[in-house]
Structure formats: structure tokens, C-alpha cells
Amino acid sequence: xRSEKGRLVxxxxxxxxxxxxxxxxxxxxxxxxxxxxxxDPIDVLAPVDISREDEAALRERWGLNxxxxxxxxxxxxxxxxGDFGPSFxxxxxxxxxxxxxxxxxxxxxxxxxxxxxxxxxxxxxxxSAVKRGxxxxxxxKGLALFGQSVPEFWLAIMLIWFVxxxxxxxxxxxxxxxxxxxxxxxxxxxxxIAALLRLFRSAMLETLGSEYVKLARLKGLSEFKVVxxxxxxxxxxxxxTFFGGIAVRMLTGATVVEIVFAWPGVGYLAYEAANARDFxxxxxLALFTATVIIVMNLLxxxxxxxVDPRVRLGQKAIA
Amino acid sequence: MSFDQPVGTVNDVARSAPVLExxxxxxxxxxxxxxxxxxxxxxxxxxxxxxxxxxxxSGSGKSMLALSLVRLTPEPAGKIVGGRVILNGRNLxxxxxxxxxxxxxxxxxxxxxDPQQSLNPVFSIGDQLAEAIRxxxxxxxxxxxxxxxxxxxxxxHVPAPxxxxxxxxxxxxxxxxxRIVGAMAMAYHPQVLVADxxxxxLDVTIQAQYLRLLKDLQRRTGVAIIVxxxxxxxxxxxxxxxxxxxxxxxxEEGPVExxxxxxxxxxxxxxxxxxxxxxxxxxRLQSIEGQPPSxxxxxxxxxxxxxxxxxxxxxxxxxxxxFEITHAHTAGCWRSEEVPWASR
Numbered sequence: 001x002r003s004e005k006g007r008l009v010x011x012x013x014x015x016x017x018x019x020x021x022x023x024x025x026x027x028x029x030x031x032x033x034x035x036x037x038x039x040d041p042i043d044v045l046a047p048v049d050i051s052r053e054d055e056a057a058l059r060e061r062w063g064l065n066x067x068x069x070x071x072x073x074x075x076x077x078x079x080x081x082g083d084f085g086p087s088f089x090x091x092x093x094x095x096x097x098x099x100x101x102x103x104x105x106x107x108x109x110x111x112x113x114x115x116x117x118x119x120x121x122x123x124x125x126x127x128s129a130v131k132r133g134x135x136x137x138x139x140x141k142g143l144a145l146f147g148q149s150v151p152e153f154w155l156a157i158m159l160i161w162f163v164x165x166x167x168x169x170x171x172x173x174x175x176x177x178x179x180x181x182x183x184x185x186x187x188x189x190x191x192x193i194a195a196l197l198r199l200f201r202s203a204m205l206e207t208l209g210s211e212y213v214k215l216a217r218l219k220g221l222s223e224f225k226v227v228x229x230x231x232x233x234x235x236x237x238x239x240x241t242f243f244g245g246i247a248v249r250m251l252t253g254a255t256v257v258e259i260v261f262a263w264p265g266v267g268y269l270a271y272e273a274a275n276a277r278d279f280x281x282x283x284x285l286a287l288f289t290a291t292v293i294i295v296m297n298l299l300x301x302x303x304x305x306x307v308d309p310r311v312r313l314g315q316k317a318i319a
Numbered sequence: 320m321s322f323d324q325p326v327g328t329v330n331d332v333a334r335s336a337p338v339l340e341x342x343x344x345x346x347x348x349x350x351x352x353x354x355x356x357x358x359x360x361x362x363x364x365x366x367x368x369x370x371x372x373x374x375x376x377s378g379s380g381k382s383m384l385a386l387s388l389v390r391l392t393p394e395p396a397g398k399i400v401g402g403r404v405i406l407n408g409r410n411l412x413x414x415x416x417x418x419x420x421x422x423x424x425x426x427x428x429x430x431x432x433d434p435q436q437s438l439n440p441v442f443s444i445g446d447q448l449a450e451a452i453r454x455x456x457x458x459x460x461x462x463x464x465x466x467x468x469x470x471x472x473x474x475x476h477v478p479a480p481x482x483x484x485x486x487x488x489x490x491x492x493x494x495x496x497x498r499i500v501g502a503m504a505m506a507y508h509p510q511v512l513v514a515d516x517x518x519x520x521l522d523v524t525i526q527a528q529y530l531r532l533l534k535d536l537q538r539r540t541g542v543a544i545i546v547x548x549x550x551x552x553x554x555x556x557x558x559x560x561x562x563x564x565x566x567x568x569x570x571e572e573g574p575v576e577x578x579x580x581x582x583x584x585x586x587x588x589x590x591x592x593x594x595x596x597x598x599x600x601x602x603r604l605q606s607i608e609g610q611p612p613s614x615x616x617x618x619x620x621x622x623x624x625x626x627x628x629x630x631x632x633x634x635x636x637x638x639x640x641x642f643e644i645t646h647a648h649t650a651g652c653w654r655s656e657e658v659p660w661a662s663r
Contacts, residue, residue: 133395210436211431211432211433211436211437212436212437212438212439212440214391214431214437215431215437215438215439215500215503216439216450217391217423218389218391218423218424218428218429218431218504219423219424219450219451219454219503220420220421220422220423220424220425220454220455221420221450221454222420223416225450230439230442233439233441233442234439234440234441237441307441308440308441309440309441309443309487309489310440310487310489
């Protein structure tokens, strides 16, 4: 049984790796052309009184000479070897090293936020379903509504104003110790908490009302086993998809939140690079994000196959 | 583990030593629209080795009655508001939740209607069966559990039990799943087995087979079976006695042959008449005119009176008492002695 599943998984990975490469190719075309629609980086980055010779040299160095097609071919052949060219904004560094420098700040913040999301969202959703109709359920539902409807930037500004400025409990922005993580991680996790809470609540309500949960009770099993084994496992299948989204955000940075908190992560970098028409960084970031999304989706699909025995990879699940 | 000794004839066991006694059981559902009296004063007994059928239309309260016996009425709307359920000398309704859990699966078990829905899709058969086998014997080790799982599957005639333990529910047929549910229910040889429409979701060809299996388990263990159904065919095949339920109450009760041959309540008669008949060609099935009463606003008199062809003023005014027809046959109808419907 195991080995059969293992073979299926391997086959599935192969097929989807090819599909993923095609997707990344499409993304590269899109990103490459969209970046160029924003205008000429020379206008932004070079001095206004640059000489013709210097401009030509700069174009040569940045790979901006020749037709767009030629530029794209050069870009792809370099990128496939991990070389996205030098950053336009920080000419002494490569685009990849600029991103690598910023990545730890995003990932560490993302880890804290993901931790908060899971630790608060999942149990609250489960309890809200188990204690349906009680005050706890009502509070949880209120929180879910708030979390899904409040704009991130507004919440961030409010928190900065009250917690950081007026009460002066935590720093307003940047990274200076663990206290800096508190506000941004709260803002990032609020939406995820609300979403997971709702997903788990409705999934649990469904499984708690199912015949197999009734049968579990009929066997004489404890309420703990009934809820946390028989109701929870089938209920956790549907929200799995959402974990993918959370993980992607963790790795690729939450742009709005990073901007408001001046967080030196890749989300903020994406904003800066786009503003500066730093094509290599924008392109590298977009492809990085696309890759993360594709890999995460693949991982989620494989997880499905192991959590839900009805799922055969590559075929539709029979619900 | 052997239960091969004969269990005595049905009637004297039932008379002498009832294993389950239900007295004036009342289960109400408190809904937004009012209080539904789903079970409204039901009394009966079952003896070991005996099979009691409870028959009624959808909405007559028979499933709620079954759930009340194991105290698993839907939360928070359903509440058992009165009566007694006596099993092994104590009233189940007085037990704490924890004590009640120790009774479920051990002294009283239940088989649910739809085997496609009643097994958890994400756990293997072995896992779910082991739970039922270990739940009241925590210190049972894995090997002993495995052996007993195999025995349990053999007892319900599941072929290749070793392999089945590794299967998941979606890899099995409905009939096979219902056998496994039966094996779980019988894991501790309970005194009472409640089967709520056990064959309704099965293929017709499998139904008789499954009923035979239940009877076979009964012969081996002496379990008292309560079969809840709307199908007189199931009653005829499995039951010793039958109770007819209408609008939350029993209206007639007695030995199966007597009820079939001489129904003394017009509702029983009407139910029997609305069965499809093999030997009579007809374009329309016979049905009972009108609707069962809303269980929220019940009439003061006989609950069937509004639909009854034979109702008299007294039927509407006064709820009929039980009339004893023979020593085991009773009917709750004012006219059960004159039987005006017999000549129809």
C-alpha cells in the first residue's frame, strides 16, 4: 500500500514539476514585459545630465540594449543559472544577494505570524463549533468578522498610534529586538486567524453533526476522542488549502504591513524595487514568489493524499 | 466467548426477565417554533433473545426514541424530559455522562441507518474497530486487540478479515460496511442492540442477508434486538413482537402474527394496507390520507382521529386507554373491540 502511494506521489511530483516550470516561464514573460511598461529605469536612476557615452555604457552593463526580445532571451539564459543581474539601485550587489539579505527579516516575521495564526485560529474555530451558541462562539464569530473586514494598513496605523506612540510600549517601526515583532505579527495574523477560525468552525460543525461522530459516541468513546480525533481529522482537510496561502505569505513577505512598519523584508523590498524600476530585483522577486506558490501548492496536494485516504493523486477526490 | 446455549422460547423469556424496561419515556425537542413532543410517553420491555420491532412513518418519533435509549438525542434541542430506561437494574437516565459512556457499546449498542455515512472516511477499518474493542478495556495490548478485531470480523462473516483491517471505508461496499458496524456494536456482547433502519440503505439483495446475520448474532449471544423500521417486511422477517408508533406514542403492540392477521388499531390496518403487494396488480399504491399531526400542537384526543375513517366523537374528545386484546396484544383505540375496519 505504502509503496503504491509512494509511486503515485513520485509520478505526481514529476508531472507537476513540468507544469510548474511552464507556469514559471509564463510568469517570467509577464513580469519581464510588465516591468518594462513602467518606463525606462535610466530616467529614474541615472543623473539627468548623463552623457550619451555613459548612458550607452550603463545600458550595456544593465542589459538594456538591443530589442526587447533580445533582452528577454539574455534574461532567461542568465536567470536559469541563478543570475538575475546586478541590482540597479544598489549597483555593487546582485539582485539575488539583495533579496537574500532581506529574506531573514520576512521569514522570521512570517514564522511568528504563522505561529500566532495557527495557535489562535485553529483552536478558536474548533471550540467555537464545539461550544456553538455560547458566549465563546459569539466572541469568536465577532473576531472572525473583524479580522476578515478590517484593512491591514488601518489596523497597523491604529496599533502604531496607540500601542507604540501613545503608550510607548513597543517600537513604532524597524527591527530593534523582539518587541518589534509584536505589532506587525499581530496585523499579519489577524486575517489568517479570522479565515482559519471560520473554516475550522464550519468544517467542525459539519463533522460534529455527522453520522460517524454519532457512531463514535455510540461506541462509548470519550468526548475528547470524539472531538479531537473523529471530528477534527476530517474537518482539517478543507482548511488545508489555506495553509498554502499562509506559507506563501510567510516566505514572500507581507508587503503592506512591511511598508507601514518599515520592516526590512522582501515585501518592502518589492515596493522599493518597483518604485526604483530596479528590474532585476523585481523580476527575481516575482519569479521567487511564483516558485514558492507552485511548490507550496504541490506540497499541499501531497499532504492531501496522506491526510485523506480517498484522494488519489492526479484524480478528483470523491467526497 | 461462546454463546451457543439455547435461549429459551421468546415469550417466556420476555415475560419472565425483561433486560430492558422503558417506562413513560418522553423526549422533547425545543426548537425555535415550539416544543416538539417527539417521544411522548412510550413504555415497553424487551427480553434477552427477543426482537421487538418498532414501526412507524417518518416523523413518528421512532428514531428519536432509539437515540433516547442511548441518551444521544441531538444537542442542544433534544431533551429527555421524563420516564425511565432500566437496564441491568439501573435507570440509564440517572447516570452521569461518564457512567453512560461506560454503558454505550458495552451493555447497549446501536446500528445506524446508512453505512456510507456511519464510518469515518479518514480512519482505517482496523483503527475504528480497535477503538470499539478497546474502549472499555484500556489495558488491552495491540496484539490482543488485533486478534479480537479479526474474531469480530469473522463473527459477522467478513471475508479476508486481515486485509479488511487495512482498508478504508471508501474501499468497501455498503453491505460490508454495515457488517463492520455490526461487528463494532457486538464487540462487547451487549444485552441490547438497537438497529435503526439497519437495512434501508442497503441493496435489496443484501437486506435479507444482513437481517439473517443479525438473527444469527442474536442466537449466539442472546442479545435483545430493537429494530426500528418503516418496513413491515423487515418486521415479518426478524421480529417476535411489534409496536406501532404514531405521533410520538405507541398505538398498538403485540406478537407479529397477531398484528399482521388481526390489527386492532385502524392506523396499523392502514399501514398494512399501504404496503405494495406482489400478487395484486395496481397502478397506484394505497396511502393514508392526510398528514401526521404536528408534534407541536397535538390534539387532545386520539392523535390518529383526524385521519381515521372510523373515528367517533369520543375519539376526538378523549385519548383512548390501552385495551387488552389477548395477554400480549394491546391496542390504544376506543373501537379496538368492535373492529369496524375488519370487514372493509
